[in-house]
Structures are given as structure tokens and as C-alpha cells.
Amino acid sequence: MMSAADRPGIWVYALVDAGDDLTLPTVAGVAGAPVRTAPLRGHGSLTAVVSDADLAEFGEDALRSNLEDLDWLAAVAQAHHGVIEAVAHLGTVLPMRLATVYASEASMRAAVAGREPGLRAAMDRLRSRTEWGVKGYVAPAGETAAARATTPQVADDAAAGSGMAYLRRRRDALSAQRESWQGAADGARAAHAELGRHCAASRLHPPQSPQLSGRKEAMVLNGAYLLDNDRAAEFSAAVAALNDSDPRLRLELTGPWPPYSFTAQDA
């Protein structure tokens, strides 16, 4: 097996539009590697924020298996995010997808050079804007109300035989669960449309796996919203108002985030 020194690669965290005199805060990168800037000469003030990445751990084959290790993934994702957050206040930041690893700084520069107009357009779109997240869940209160509604049935069922009673209770419970989910999903659609009026762009992520989130309630909204920085308070108030006005739905605000969800042209 080759040593780390034999197989250096470059992990890219973000591109920053902050000029050559960019001074990085002290922050550790993935695997504790020191983070540095790699100015993209000939590209104005565009600077890449990078660290060395041992290809024995971060090369293609190693990544494929390491990405399936949740502990490894969590540590790497948090390190990647930590660096991006640390440089976000230095200028407009364009986060890179997790595990963007080049074989060398030269190949990284070549790749960026071919994409400069698109990257500039993305920078312009993200300038003075921040991403926020809104997650929506079926409200526990709705589930409670649904459960109460089925209670009177239980007395009648007792006389009709326990097998029949069980089936009816099961059917009513499933029906109530479906109704509360449908109500919350309808509320989520309306909330997403309303929140769209306060932001520059919005995007829906797939609902999160309960196995990963550990949440018991069904998720009905996983939205990302790109806000002008001076509209954050207004947006937060809109989320709170929607949360108060719809008893079927419980909304949670996350952020501010670096604009991960809005780097693509179609976002």
C-alpha cells in the first residue's frame, strides 16, 4: 500500500469570491487536514478553499465504501460544513458537493476554468442571500384528535365480538392516520406556496428517512428557501404565523445555511 505522501489529492470545500488577500480563519478540514486557499489565477477574485486529502481514504474506491459508513460520513460532512461556514462570512460562498476530490490542484483549476461563466452566474445569484430550511410534520395534536374520534366505537364493538372489534378499530385507526397525513400534506403544500412569496428561490428536498432523523411523526415538507439577507426576520415570522394558523401541521425552521440547495442553474 502506498503512503499518504504518494497519493495526495485535493478536497474542495467551496469557491469564495473574496479576492487574493483572503485570510482564512483557523479551522480544521476533513480528517483534521489544514485548510488553505488556492487562488484561481486568471479568474478575478475567485478563490478555492481546499485541503490535502489522502487518496487512500478519499480516492474513488475508498470513498465508495467509506460513504456507506454513517459515522465516517457524519464526521466528514460536519468537517466539510464547518469549513464552509467558517469562510461564508468572508464573501459570497459557493459550496461544493460533498466529496469533491481532485487528483491535483492543476486538475481542479482546469475543471473550474471550463465552468467559469456558470460559476460566476451562481455567485451573482447567491450574493447577499442565505438559505433557510422549513420542515413540516403531521401535528401530534391531529393524531390525538383522530384517536379520540374512534373511542366511542370501542364500546359498541365490545358487544359485536372481539375479532370484529379489532378489525374495526384497526380500520378506523388507519383511516384517521391517513386523514391526518392528508390534512398535513395539504397544509404543507399551502405553506410552501406562501413561503415562496418571501424568497428569491425555493426547492423541495425529499422527506427525510425516519431512520436517519429519529423522528416518529410523518414528514410532509422538507423545503429549502433562498432569502435576501434582509428578509430573514420577515420569513421567520411567516413560518411562525403558518405554524399557528394550521393545527394539522407543525413547522420547524432551520438555518441559516450556506446556500447548498441553490448552487445549480435550475434552482
Added chain:
Amino acid sequence: MASVSADRLPAQRLALVDLLDRVLAGGVVITGEITLSVADVDLVTISLRALLASSGALAGDAERAGGPYG
């Protein structure tokens, strides 16, 4: 995002899943002489699901993953 990094374990787990939504599906993808682009997010997601489904501690939640929103 002080609220995320300052939270304790259960909340940290929530923060992680919010973060994975973003770093695995968002961010710029610049191809070229790149060693790996994780553009194929589905592959990663499926791999993670397989990993989690195989975890005994989480087996009770397995049914939920295929729910109306799964």
C-alpha cells in the same frame, strides 16, 4: 448555525440529517479530472438505507421508511 453545533446528541442527529440533505444533494458539481463525483446521490441514499436497515437497533423503524412519504 450556532443552534446546530451547540445542540446535544438527539438534536445533533437531527442536524446531521438536515446537513446530509444539503451536502449530498446540493453544492456545485464540477466534473473534470475528478476522482469521484457523488452526483449519483441515489446510490448514496440507497447505500445508507441498506446500512440502516441492517442495524438491529433501528429495525423497529424499518416499516415507516416505506410509508406514504417514503
